[in-house]
Amino acid sequence: MAEEPVLVTGAAGFIGFHVARELLDAGRTVVGLDNLNTYYDPALKRARLALLAESPRFTFIHGDLADRPATAALFAGRRFAVVIHLAAQAGVRHSLSHPHDYADANLEGFLNVLEGCRHNGCMHLIYASSSSVYGANTKLPFSVEDRTDHPISLYAASKKANEVMAHSYSHLYRLPTTGLRFFTIYGPWYRPDMALFLFADAITQGRPIKLFNHGRMRRDFTYVADVTRVVLRLIEQVPPDATGRAPARIYNVGNHRPEELMHVVGLLEQELGRAAVKDMLPMQPGDVPETFADVDDLMRDVGFKPETAIEDGIRSFVAWYRSHYGV
Known part of the structure; x- marks a missing residue:
């Protein structure tokens, strides 16, 4: 398996780029594979691809x-x-105004990936x-054992749909699948x-930053290098095809330590050397006040342990931001 090519979909995206680079290293x-859409500046995607x-x-x-035939x-x-499927239409807010983008990319696109894996000898779909x-x-x-049948955005609903679609293919066709519930990944x-x-x-630029829920938010910020390491470990951690059970697993991928949003803003101010102008706003539709990942399963199965402190991660992100954009 090690000599065969790995397909990384969404390779020009943020996580896809880092996973592809880790695999190459x-x-x-x-x-x-990537469609280089214009959801955000394609020039950034092309810069990643150039590396x-x-x-x-x-x-x-x-x-x-x-595109089903292609x-x-x-x-x-x-x-x-091995297929690592990271391509998707992302964004909770975008799903409020562009719902069909999610049906095309996250439902139709994922079904075509499942069919491709099913018919062509895929040994592990992540x-x-x-x-x-x-x-x-x-x-x-949040635990992978918790119920997840009340999504509050179409984006979330499309990701839940991916999980149940993958499970059905694992059950029907014995296709080993591993789903990763990512928690606020950040970095260069x-x-x-x-x-x-x-x-x-x-x-x-001296513009106000929008702080929803009046800044009272907590997020399980997870540094991207910690994520890529665990994805590579999971390639060989193929879910077993046990009698009476689908070869399917789902893991949380988070830092297991939520950070106060205002603390993170303070770190950005420190690294950028400027104070933020803060625009305090109410909670917006589709958002939640806190995320917090239970990663015990991932620690048990592949020895996952987040290694990057938020202070170091923010410093690394800002250094890249300054360099890439000439700030």
């Missing part, structure tokens, strides 16, 4: 997973043993879910639609 061969393209073991395919042809032609599936849950920390090469990036950009 580990000596793996990677095929990266990946420096490796002779990286091949990029510009394609859309919602996706079927890709899987039939390559027969990937796919991105989200902490958003916990919806209005109030019990903390960050998405410009995410809060920390928006905050850094606004602070730098």
Whole structure:
């Protein structure tokens, strides 16, 4: 398996780029797929791809997973043993105004990936879910054993749908699947639609930052390098095909330590050398006041232990931000 190429969908995206680079650094061969859509600046995606393209073991395919014939042809032609599916239409707020984007990318696209894996000998499908599936849950920390049947955004509903779709394919076709519920991943090469990036950009330019729920938010911020390490470990951690049980697993991927949003804003101010102008606003639709991951299963199965303190992670993010944007 180690000599065969790994397919990373969403390879030009934030997490996909870091996972692909970690695979390349580990000596793996990677095929990266992305549609380079305009949800945020494609120039950032191309800059990430340029770094990946420096490796002779990286091949990029510009394609859309919602294109059923093209996706079927890709899987039939390559027969990937390992697929890491990170492509998706992201964003809770965007789902309020552009719901069909989520049906195309997160439902149709994911179904085409499942079909490609089913028919072409895939030995392990690892796919991105989200902490958003916990919806209005109030019990903390969030556990994979908790009920997740009350999503509060279409984005969350589409990710929950991915989990149950994957489980059905695991049950029917014995396709090993591992779902990852990501918790507020951040770091260098960050998405410009995410809060920390928006905050850094606004602070730098002297614009107000929007603090919803009047800043009374807690998030399980997880540094991207901690995430990529665990994804690589999970490749070989294939769910067993046990009698009477689908070969399917779901894990939380978080820092297991929620941070006060105002503390994180303070760290950004410190690293940027400027005070933020704060615009205190009420809670917005589809958002939750706190996320907190129970990662005991991941620690037990692959020895996952978050290693990056929020102070170090913010410092690394800001250093990249300053360098990339010439701030």
